[in-house]
Amino acid sequence: SPPLLRASDAAAGPSGDPRSLRTRLTYEWTRASEPAGFGAAARASRGLADEARPERPLVSPSPDASRKVSPRLAGKLSALGDGSRKLPQALIVGVKKGGTRALLEFLRVHPDIRAVGAEPHFFDRHYDNGLQWYRDLMPKTLEGQITMEKTPSYFVTREAPARISAMSRDTKLIVVVRDPVTRAISDYTQTLSKKPDIPSFESLTFKNRTTGLIDTSWSAVQIGIYAKHLDNWLQYFPMEQILFVSGERLISDPAGELGRVQDFLGLKRIITDKHFYFNQTKGFPCLKKAEGSSKPHCLGKTKGRTHPNIHPEVVQRLRDFYRPFNMKFYQMTGQFFGWDD
Numbered sequence: 069s070p071p072l073l074r075a076s077d078a079a080a081g082p083s084g085d086p087r088s089l090r091t092r093l094t095y096e097w098t099r100a101s102e103p104a105g106f107g108a109a110a111r112a113s114r115g116l117a118d119e120a121r122p123e124r125p126l127v128s129p130s131p132d133a134s135r136k137v138s139p140r141l142a143g144k145l146s147a148l149g150d151g152s153r154k155l156p157q158a159l160i161v162g163v164k165k166g167g168t169r170a171l172l173e174f175l176r177v178h179p180d181i182r183a184v185g186a187e188p189h190f191f192d193r194h195y196d197n198g199l200q201w202y203r204d205l206m207p208k209t210l211e212g213q214i215t216m217e218k219t220p221s222y223f224v225t226r227e228a229p230a231r232i233s234a235m236s237r238d239t240k241l242i243v244v245v246r247d248p249v250t251r252a253i254s255d256y257t258q259t260l261s262k263k264p265d266i267p268s269f270e271s272l273t274f275k276n277r278t279t280g281l282i283d284t285s286w287s288a289v290q291i292g293i294y295a296k297h298l299d300n301w302l303q304y305f306p307m308e309q310i311l312f313v314s315g316e317r318l319i320s321d322p323a324g325e326l327g328r329v330q331d332f333l334g335l336k337r338i339i340t341d342k343h344f345y346f347n348q349t350k351g352f353p354c355l356k357k358a359e360g361s362s363k364p365h366c367l368g369k370t371k372g373r374t375h376p377n378i379h380p381e382v383v384q385r386l387r388d389f390y391r392p393f394n395m396k397f398y399q400m401t402g403q404f405f406g407w408d409d
């Protein structure tokens with residue numbers, strides 16, 4: 069199997085070629101550790117393999133037996149109990165800033181879901197590494213468990229649907245969508261937090277401020293044209309294989325949205341109202357118990373940021389811009405998201 073890191077990548081180091089695998093992986097894995105102390109994401113960021121956590125063994129040897137076997141055999145037994153790495157059967161493919169981290173962290177509470185903490189970016193950036201490289205990133209699963217990952221940029225990657233379909237035509241796809249105007253502001257807020265010197269939201273939004281012409285080549289605007297991106301996916305996947313989760317309802321009624329997702333994945337509805345509480349300080353729903361822990365858990369500081377104030381006229385211009393695309397999207401999905409009230 070191809071090595072995860074090539075010697076040349078390692079030599080480049082974090083200050084080397086920014087496109088080197090090592091630099092990018094380090095960056096991605098660090099980013100994915102955002103929900104600090106959170107289940108597999110935190111384990112992954114600490115470099116611990118997912119199987120380090122106790123899994124339900126296929127055969128549970130008696131405590132006595134485990135003391136008698138040699139360390140080598142014990143290793144083999146535990147490998148058997150941990151299951152095997154499989155390609156994902158379900159993917160959260162988008163959208164950026166839609167609430168994808170919240171959905172994945174909530175889903176992994178389910179005993180029949182195992183997910184990668186980091187964003188693998190296989191179908192957009194690392195496709196050349198091959199499927200075996202991709203599978204090696206996955207946590208081990210037992211029979212009946214679903215392997216998942218989330219990479220929000222897949223939704224706007226032209227090649228992603230064909231590539232995912234080539235892996236398996238049966239892959240289930242989940243897209244968390246959010247009001248494209250709020251999404252654009254959220255996206256901008258994230259960039260601003262990393263590069264405080266970027267131009268204002270207003271100046272990036274318009275090609276020409278006087279005529280009000282929107283710059284559709286700006287990614288923050290482009291990503292929100294959901295109907296256009298969806299069109300590309302529908303060339304490869306039937307609508308029944310794609311589930312659209314409302315980013316707004318994921319906040320106002322997480323258990324309701326999680327119910328729909330569990331049904332879509334063919335899972336028992338185990339994640340319910342009982343798993344959530346609303347954290348007043350955070351202003352978001354949080355988990356009463358995180359996966360693999362008994363403590364309450366909210367998402368990290370980078371989730372649920374305060375957005376800058378955008379002039380109402382700019383917001384209105386954007387609303388007008390998105391309206392026809394939103395209508396098309398409601399029509400295509402047969403779902404009404406209520407962004408245009």
Ligand SMILES: Nc1ncnc2c1ncn2[C@@H]1O[C@H](COP(=O)(O)OS(=O)(=O)O)[C@@H](OP(=O)(O)O)[C@H]1O
Nearest residue numbers: 164165166167168169170254352353367371372373
């Ligand atoms: N429970 C909970 N806690 C915190 N944040 C929540 C939650 N549910 C949804 N959200 C919203 O998720 C937004 C970030 O979306 P993503 O995780 O998809 O972002 S990313 O693309 O992975 O960067 C994030 O966007 P911002 O509010 O702009 O920070 C949140 O609004």
